[in-house]
Structures are given as C-alpha cells and as structure tokens.
Amino acid sequence: MTQNAHPAIVFFDGSALRIEQIIAIAQGQSRAALSPAPEFRARIQKGADFLDRLLREDGVVYGVTTGYGDSCTVAIPPELMAELPHHLYTYHGCGAGRSLTPVETRAVLACRLASLSQGLSAVSWTLLQQLAHLLEHDILPIIPAEGSVGASGDLTPLSYVAAVLCGEREVLWKGERMPAAEALQRTGAQPLKLRPKEGLALMNGTAVMTALACLAWQRADYVARLACRITAANVVGVAGNAQHFDEILFAAKPHPGQQRVAARIRGDLVAQAPLRNSHRLQDRYSLRCAPHVIGVLEDAQPFFRQLIEGELNSANDNPLIEPDEERVLHGGHFYGGHIAFAMDGLKNAVANVADLLDRQLALLVDTRYSQGLPSNLSAVQGPRQAINHGLKALQISVSAWTAEALKQTMPASVFSRSTECHNQDKVSMGTIAARDALRVLELTEQVVAAMLISARQAVVLRQRVQADMQLGDTLNDWVGDLAQRVALVEEDRALDQDLQRLIADIRAQAWNLYDGA
Structure with a gap:
C-alpha cells in the first residue's frame, strides 16, 4: 500500500x-x-x-x-x-x-x-x-x-x-x-x-498479541481473495469445469463465505469459451472443492474479527480503576484466550488454503492431469525442450512451504504452562499463537507467489494448445498485469527474485480484488 x-x-x-x-x-x-x-x-x-x-x-x-x-x-x-x-x-x-x-x-x-x-x-x-x-x-x-x-x-x-x-x-x-x-x-x-x-x-x-492478530487478520483476508483468483486461472489452465461454481449449486449449501468464494470464481470464469474436458465430468477436489476450502477462512473471518476487535477495544490490565463509582476491580482481563483461539483457528484455515494451492500446482505440472499442458509447465518449444525443466523445482519448493505451514497448525492455546510460583497457573499462549499465525501466513504468501507464476504460465500455455480459449475481461487483465511483473518461464532461470518481488506485491496488496465481495 x-x-x-x-x-x-x-x-x-x-x-x-x-x-x-x-x-x-x-x-x-x-x-x-x-x-x-x-x-x-x-x-x-x-x-x-x-x-x-x-x-x-x-x-x-x-x-x-x-x-x-x-x-x-x-x-x-x-x-x-x-x-x-x-x-x-x-x-x-x-x-x-x-x-x-x-x-x-x-x-x-x-x-x-x-x-x-x-x-x-x-x-x-x-x-x-x-x-x-x-x-x-x-x-x-x-x-x-x-x-x-x-x-x-x-x-x-x-x-x-x-x-x-x-x-x-x-x-x-x-x-x-x-x-x-x-x-x-x-x-x-x-x-x-x-x-x-x-x-x-x-x-x-494484551497489546502485542492483539497487534499481531490485527496484522494476521488483514493478511489472511487478502490471501483468501488471491486464492479465488488463482483458482479461476487454474481452472482455465487445466481445462476444468466452470459449472462446479454454479450459483444454484451453492445455494444448496448456505455458508455465506463459501458462496462468496464460489461467486468470485464464477465471475472470473463467466465470459470464457467452453473448456475441453468432456471425458471428465468432475474435476479433482483441489479445483472442484476450492470454495469449500477457501470458504472456511471466509466464513471464519467475521468471527475472528469480532474476537480481535473485542480485545482491541477492551481495558485489559489489572486491577481496573473505575473512576465513576470509585471502585478498584481486581480481575484477569490480561488473559488472551480470545486472541489465542482466533489465531489458532486462523492459522489452520490459512494453512488449508496453502495446501489447496499446492495440490492445484501438482495438477498443473503433471501431464497425467493437466489436459495437454507441457510437462512442468515449461514454455520452451523445439529441440531445447529436452534440457529445460520449467517449474519442476518451484513445485518442490511449494510443497516444502506448504508442509511447514501445515506443521505450524498445532494449536498454541492448549499448551498452557503454570508459571510464576503457580500464580499464573493457567495462561493463554495468545502471543505465541499470533506469531505462529504470522509464520503460517508468511509461508502461505510464498506459496501464493509461486502460484502467481504458475497460474499465469498455465493460462498462456492453455491458450497455445486451445486457440479458441477466450478469457473474461477481469481474468484477462489480471493475467496481463502478471505478464508485466514476471516473464514467462521458457529457458530455465532462477525464480527467487521473481518470487521476492511477487511476495512484496502480495504484502502491499497490489491488486484490487473483488471489491465489495
């Protein structure tokens, strides 16, 4: 920003x-x-x-x-x-x-x-x-x-x-x-x-845990939005079935966040030409169930906001001094259980989004599942195909980042320790949970950056093998924007600098995504 x-x-x-x-x-x-x-x-x-x-x-x-x-x-x-x-x-x-x-x-x-x-x-x-x-x-x-x-x-x-x-x-x-x-x-x-x-x-x-929770909440909200756009691009990339996001279908399962995710993906896909996937009525879960995975985070975010803002707007030291009734109130408002619970839940939902995108990339790079795309999304053509490896290593890195994010989802709030001569004999671990959530977000943003490279690569290659492929204006403009940020991967090259630039763009929320939705 x-x-x-x-x-x-x-x-x-x-x-x-x-x-x-x-x-x-x-x-x-x-x-x-x-x-x-x-x-x-x-x-x-x-x-x-x-x-x-x-x-x-x-x-x-x-x-x-x-x-x-x-x-x-x-x-x-x-x-x-x-x-x-x-x-x-x-x-x-x-x-x-x-x-x-x-x-x-x-x-x-x-x-x-x-x-x-x-x-x-x-x-x-x-x-x-x-x-x-x-x-x-x-x-x-x-x-x-x-x-x-x-x-x-x-x-x-x-x-x-x-x-x-x-x-x-x-x-x-x-x-x-x-x-x-x-x-x-x-x-x-x-x-x-x-x-x-x-x-x-x-x-x-609770100012430290609350501050970190505010930052985590905002980053998670943007990850969810980017995951919707990336999923739409990946549906195009593997010639998937856009009907998986049908409005009537999602009216039958009334989770508002899940419905919102399906509407975003559906809107991104609405203007494209029919995809060639006639031999497979149903896509694999990482595409077909994307609203159900991202939707958990979307539906949890309002609840997490309530918990975080409740803490933000509280007097949480001890004792409290009530000046109107002139009372000294000894209590325990310093206990960060609400933040701990929110952050444990948020990191779980975010890590699941990372896992979803990791599985989508596994489909894109594998010729058994990518419906005609070249191996590892390599864009090089001709005799030099033999020595080029496309996004093979990027997929390995995404898998590593995802695994580490998933490993971090162990809830911190259940690891209360008795401290300070058993005076603080039940504690929240809220600050550890918030730091965990930020680490999961950091890893997930790395996954998202890799998926920006991969999704853009997949759409371009799909257009090569399916000449009548037409993108809707929104998705077309977004892919065009990515083309200005990262070059198509043809000859093998190191991608670390591209990744760092894209991670910075993600954290700066460089794309306006689904305003009002």
Whole structure:
C-alpha cells in the first residue's frame, strides 16, 4: 500500500476502533492522536485522581501497595512505592528472539494506547501523551518477539515499551538504532517517571498479541481473495469445469463465505469459451472443492474479527480503576484466550488454503492431469525442450512451504504452562499463537507467489494448445498485469527474485480484488 500524502488521523478517546484503523497506523497511512475533547481528558484525569486519593487514605491496591504476581502478599513501604513501577519493567527485560518489525511495533503502540484510552487504568494524561508521542514521531521500541505466555498479558515484550517511555533501552528512529533517551530528547520529549500503577497499566495487557492478530487478520483476508483468483486461472489452465461454481449449486449449501468464494470464481470464469474436458465430468477436489476450502477462512473471518476487535477495544490490565463509582476491580482481563483461539483457528484455515494451492500446482505440472499442458509447465518449444525443466523445482519448493505451514497448525492455546510460583497457573499462549499465525501466513504468501507464476504460465500455455480459449475481461487483465511483473518461464532461470518481488506485491496488496465481495 502506498502512503497517503495527507494521512487521516485516528483519534483515541475510548471509542471502538476497527482492525483497519490499527493497520493504517501501523503502515504509516494514518496518524494516531489523542482526542482533543475535554471530557476525554477529564475522564483520564478522574481515574488518576481517584487512585491518588485512595493511596492518601491508605487503600490497598494490588501492584501499587503490594508486590507483583505471587508477591501480592508483600506490602510495599510507602517510601518505596514510587520505585515499584520501574522495577516491574526492569526485571521483565528478558525478551529474546527476533525483534518486532516497525509495522508490528506501531500496531503494538496503537493497541496499548487504545486500551489505556478506555479510562479504566488510572494512568496520567502525561503517559498517554508520551505513548502518542512515540507514534507521532515514529520512535519505535526494539521489542523482542519471544517471552510472553499471554497472561498476565504480554509482560516481557511490553516492558520494552514501558522502558522506552522512561528513556531506557533502545529504539529505532529514522532508520537508526539508538538509546531511547536520545530519540526522546531529539523529538522534544523528556523521559517519564511512572506514577503508581502505570507500570502495570502499560505491561499487564494484551497489546502485542492483539497487534499481531490485527496484522494476521488483514493478511489472511487478502490471501483468501488471491486464492479465488488463482483458482479461476487454474481452472482455465487445466481445462476444468466452470459449472462446479454454479450459483444454484451453492445455494444448496448456505455458508455465506463459501458462496462468496464460489461467486468470485464464477465471475472470473463467466465470459470464457467452453473448456475441453468432456471425458471428465468432475474435476479433482483441489479445483472442484476450492470454495469449500477457501470458504472456511471466509466464513471464519467475521468471527475472528469480532474476537480481535473485542480485545482491541477492551481495558485489559489489572486491577481496573473505575473512576465513576470509585471502585478498584481486581480481575484477569490480561488473559488472551480470545486472541489465542482466533489465531489458532486462523492459522489452520490459512494453512488449508496453502495446501489447496499446492495440490492445484501438482495438477498443473503433471501431464497425467493437466489436459495437454507441457510437462512442468515449461514454455520452451523445439529441440531445447529436452534440457529445460520449467517449474519442476518451484513445485518442490511449494510443497516444502506448504508442509511447514501445515506443521505450524498445532494449536498454541492448549499448551498452557503454570508459571510464576503457580500464580499464573493457567495462561493463554495468545502471543505465541499470533506469531505462529504470522509464520503460517508468511509461508502461505510464498506459496501464493509461486502460484502467481504458475497460474499465469498455465493460462498462456492453455491458450497455445486451445486457440479458441477466450478469457473474461477481469481474468484477462489480471493475467496481463502478471505478464508485466514476471516473464514467462521458457529457458530455465532462477525464480527467487521473481518470487521476492511477487511476495512484496502480495504484502502491499497490489491488486484490487473483488471489491465489495
């Protein structure tokens, strides 16, 4: 996606946000800003004021007047209370693995700002301003991806956000890795001194898993759309039966997403000449049942959206401070079970789409099943056919990527571990599930890129062997667009650079597919 010259502003005031708004902020298409409404600022201040009064009156609040986790029975002396939030992010600085990407990190910051803007966390207006400052100036904390069990939320990765707000650890700013304090100073900000409970408010929540889930949801939606278009091209390539996608047929099985997938494929095939496949009434399942496979993802996506946006628009730290009724509510909203379930389901549905496309490619390259196409979709003609191998190796790579994607579908959410002296004795694994989903999507996008090469190759070769083949305008234009992006594979050549360009196009959502459908 290209950046807008004048990006829209997403205002944070506790109102419901959509996945698309988080994505726009993460990709630099929209700006994040705190709402200027006086009533919003007043609500934030009311929570902070109530907590201050409660502490003056010797109230007992978990994580403020007590230690953290299993240490909740340890009373904190009043003179040490101000240091406690800084100890929280300090001892959680034990992350490992890759660092979150800039896009992922912006999404994390936006998700945490959304939660704290609900006005139930007793944070100061200054803290919200500092979070918004990071987004405004694109100061991105270096956040290790690994180390969260998903309850008490994303403690370890979010400790890197808390530390950066206080001028500690490292950030990425203008393409340069530097100390957080330097980036804050160069953008006119000062390190924060966290108030009571603000360490918990920042860290004791689900912002990392929710951010990754937003990104995964959007990528999965586009994979489903591309899989429909690729399937239509592959039906043409193997001279398949377009009647498998008949509207009356799909009216008999009323899954809306499945019907939508069939309509997309049917629309792509509607204007073509009849295909020669008279000796076989029914195509193999990877073509005939494509709506039934892609349709599972299509039908699940609205449910996954509901779960992700429910989490996005929640106050999910502990305890919550209700400023109107002046109550301290100790609970477990940091538990990421809904995200874990959504991501385990999403990665399963996406991997099945990868498997579907892998099976379609197996038909295209095999002369036993491709209805007259050359072996391995090699486009070379004449004596040089003998030394050229077409897409033989590409099919092997697709099989490898698919197998790895399928291997990743083991649900993370069932692998709860008892941690932290059995205080966190049932945890969600939501962040691991979200990272798994992104890995499955990465592998599936590689499969899709290979299928773009293969589907374009198959259509061109079908037109060679069946001169009366006519494509509908939409499919014809799309194949023509692919021809501008990747050359026909005639003489053997390395395809890795073609694949990388196409993967970048997929992630940039370069094709407008099935608008409104």
